[in-house]
Amino acid sequence: MPESTAAPASKPWSRAIDVHHHILPDFYLGELENLGVATILPGIERPTWNARKSLDMMDRHGIRGAVVSVWPGVPATLEAKPAAEFARRVNEYLAELAAAHPGRFGAFATLPFPHMDLVLQEFEYAADTLGLDGVGLVSNYAGLYVGDRAMDPLFAAAARRRSPLFVHPTLPPATDQPGLGLPASLYEFPFETVRVASQLLYNQTLERFPELPVILPHGGGGVPFYAGRLACGGLISPPLAERLPADPVGSLRRLYVDIAMTGDPHALAALRSFAPATRILVGSDFPLMPESYTLDTGHQVVRYGGFGAEDRARLDHGNAEALFPRFTGKDV
Template sequence: MPHSTPGIPHSTPGIPHGTPGVRENPQTPAGKPWSRAIDVHHHILPDFYLDELETMGVRTILPGVDRPTWSADSSLAMMDRHGIRAAVVSVWPGVPAGLEPKPAAEFARRVNEYLAELVAAHPGRFGAFATLPIPHTDLVLEEFEYAVDTLGLDGVGLVSNYAGLYVGDRSMDPLFAAAARHRSPLFVHPTVPPSTGQPNFGLPASLYEFPFESVRVAAQLLYNQTLERFPELPVILPHGGGGVPFYAGRLSCGGLISAALTDRLPEDPVGSLQRLYVDIAMTGDPHALAALRSFAPANRILVGSDFPLMPESYTLDTGHRVVRHGGFSAEERTRLDHANAEGLFPRFTGKDG
């Protein structure tokens, strides 16, 4: 996926204004899909982070994908062009799996302190998801408390699996419990699956595997009844929930396939999955948008740009298509633009929010 291109025009070709049956938002400036949006899917790639990964032998964050460039100024400029008031940023993919406990904890601490400095330097424009030294449970909990209570970060950024440990695993319950107590959102971004020897067809895994990674996480959360056991735990799945909207009904059929799975399901399996939050990144095409709107309640949908891992022109087009063709009422559009995110991130609920 190519990096964003600065200086794109403020209008998006191919999206007609005044589409029949779709109310335009008079508060949204021309050419901008949003008015006061809070972007919850916004990557940052500080130079020190990429340099540190390279010293560990991690030469690319995602094989087969062009390496994007990033700076705080580029994020802010993009946000202004899109009508995005604030972004809750994440360093993806965070701390690499497989590090020994001490270097993993030190790396997480350095990233989180950088995030806190970035937020402090741009009041009202940035929040941040902390990164954690998974799977080292004691250090994970220690860093979580430091990141949230001392640094004031806004939640936790996770990847779908850490060398095969998927984040819906019951071993993650201590983190879930801590996050639920703080009502700290968990942003679970897909990553490359841990399989070895799997043909890749000469294509990057992000192109087709990422939606299935989100399904794998959702299946674990469902059959471990995680959201029922931790009802105050907000979990965000990006890219419209990946494949979850299409697979939600199928995932609820476990008891029909094996009677032993019946007791593992919550009473309302699809309703349980609909408690997940999703963002609108990469959901602008008619098929994805229809699935998103059919599955996700309007109070569970958030703005997400996927900047800078997707081109800005694509992100802008997605925003326009979601707003204009998603069938949102005026109230639902306000929820999507910022109100849903404000409910998750108190930082942005001040009088200027």
């Protein structure tokens, strides 16, 4: 008999694996303050965090495990040595957190961009020695976007290990954009994800590294709406046609997305139209989004997303288990 994936009415999930779960350790925030970084995101109140808060939230939502990330990671303005030391401290903390809570936490490594030689060294240490589960990236590092060919050495190393890359948006690099009197994350983050996807598409990254899993949060940002438009490059400039894969939209649909902030009917319709059920993952965005909002999002996706029983199990845990072997072990 297939295992039940039914959840109590108060919980949207039953055995879920949350791939979009932020942590904000005190030492990390303290180090950012020492570096003169007053806030992780202008215009946003900084939530408090500890492991107990994450575990309690997970239990309330029916989330069995979370692959956590320290966002936004190591500032790209740091010189090589302090950047590498900062990344190492974060990654060792992540490994200790996962070891202290078997089956509950995995982690995306933080890397010392833009220093590519140190990025590769730290990735190998994080993956092969610490046993972390993938890499947490931001959309750009002082203007170097994640889809750039300069990232190929990391893509190759991650593809060899089938290590997922979780690419969270951050602020765009331009310093002279009008602020509109609103937090930039409110409207810029979806476009940041589109920028990353456009590079991945026109550099044929997924074709060149077919074993590389790439996760775009927030339902892929603006990608579901823009996928067809992004495929039109050859119509606008004929030389761009040579840079496109044979099936541009099909290439973009190979990306993984999570369901964070996709519970409203318009976003959910776009997500379900664009992403195959085998590419959709649970994501809470905890604690940067209020838990009540995250809970509502989960319920909306489950109730109105049109998932049959098999696809519902994929969303809840099956897709993530295929990406993160940690959660198929005996301690789960």
